[in-house]
Amino acid sequence: MKIEKTFLAIGILILSLMINTSVFADKDEEGERHGRHEKHEKGGRHEGEGRAIVVENAAYKSECSSCHFLYPPEFLPKRSWEALMKGSDKHFGENLALDDKTGKEILSYLTGNSAERGSSEWAGKILKSIGSSAPLRITEVPYILKEHRKIKPDVFKRKSIGSFSNCGSCHTGAAQGDYEEDSVSIPKE
Ligand code: HEC
Numbered sequence: 740m741k742i743e744k745t746f747l748a749i750g751i752l753i754l755s756l757m758i759n760t761s762v763f764a765d766k767d768e769e770g771e772r773h774g775r776h777e778k779h780e781k782g783g784r785h786e787g788e789g790r791a792i793v794v795e796n797a798a799y800k801s802e803c804s805s806c807h808f809l810y811p812p813e814f815l816p817k818r819s820w821e822a823l824m825k826g827s828d829k830h831f832g833e834n835l836a837l838d839d840k841t842g843k844e845i846l847s848y849l850t851g852n853s854a855e856r857g858s859s860e861w862a863g864k865i866l867k868s869i870g871s872s873a874p875l876r877i878t879e880v881p882y883i884l885k886e887h888r889k890i891k892p893d894v895f896k897r898k899s900i901g902s903f904s905n906c907g908s909c910h911t912g913a914a915q916g917d918y919e920e921d922s923v924s925i926p927k928e
Pocket residue numbers: 802803804805806807810823827830831833835845875876877878879902903904
C-alpha cells in the first residue's frame with residue numbers, strides 16, 4: 740500500500756514536471772515575440788533602448804518632410820543615406836533640387852545618426868537584417884518587412900494610410916521616436 744502511494748506520488752510529480760515545462764516553453768515563445776518588454780523589465784541590453792531619436796535637424800525637417808513622413812535616420816545604414824543623398828536629383832522620380840550646402844548638412848545629420856550610431860533596439864536589428872546591402876527604402880529592410888508581414892496589403896491602401904512608407908499613420912508615437920507595439924493604432928479607413 741505504501742509502495743503504491745509512493746509510485747503514485749512519483750507519477751504525479753513527473754506529470755506535473757512535464758506540464759510545467761510545456762507551459763514554460765510557451766512562455767519562452769511569447770517572450771521571444773515580445774522580447775523588448777522583457778528586456779525593459781530586466782534592465783535590458785544596451786541596444787534595447789525603447790526609442791529612436793527624435794528628429795531635431797532643421798534642414799532635414801524642412802527639406803525632407805513636405806512629401807512624406809520624416810524617417811528616423813537610424814532606420815537606414817550610413818551607406819544607404821549616402822546613396823539616397825547622392826541621387827537627390829533623381830529621388831524616386833523627384834528632383835529635390837537641394838543646394839550644395841543644405842545637401843551636405845542633411846547628409847551629415849543622417850550619417851551621423853544612422854543605424855550604426857543608433858541606440859534603439861531597432862537600429863541593431865535593421866543592421867543585422869540587411870547584411871552588406873544598401874537599401875534605398877526602409878520598407879525594403881528585411882527586419883521591417885518581417886515586423887509587418889501580418890498586415891494585409893489592402894490595409895496600407897486605406898485613405899488615411901496610403902502606403903507602407905507612411906509610418907506615422909499607424910505608429911502614433913513616431914514623432915517622439917516611439918515605434919513600440921503599444922502605441923500602434925491602425926486607422927480603420
Ligand atoms: C518632392 C517630394 C519629396 C521630397 C521633398 C523628399 N522625398 Fe523622399 N520620397 C519621395 C517619393 C515620391 C518617395 C517614394 C514613395 C513611395 O514610393 O511610396 C520617397 C521615398 C523616400 C524614402 C524611402 C521610404 C520607404 O519606403 O522606406 C526615403 C528614405 C526618403 N524618401 C528620404 C528622403 C530624404 C532624406 C529627403 C530629403 C533630402 C526626402 N526624402 C525628400 C518624395 C520626396
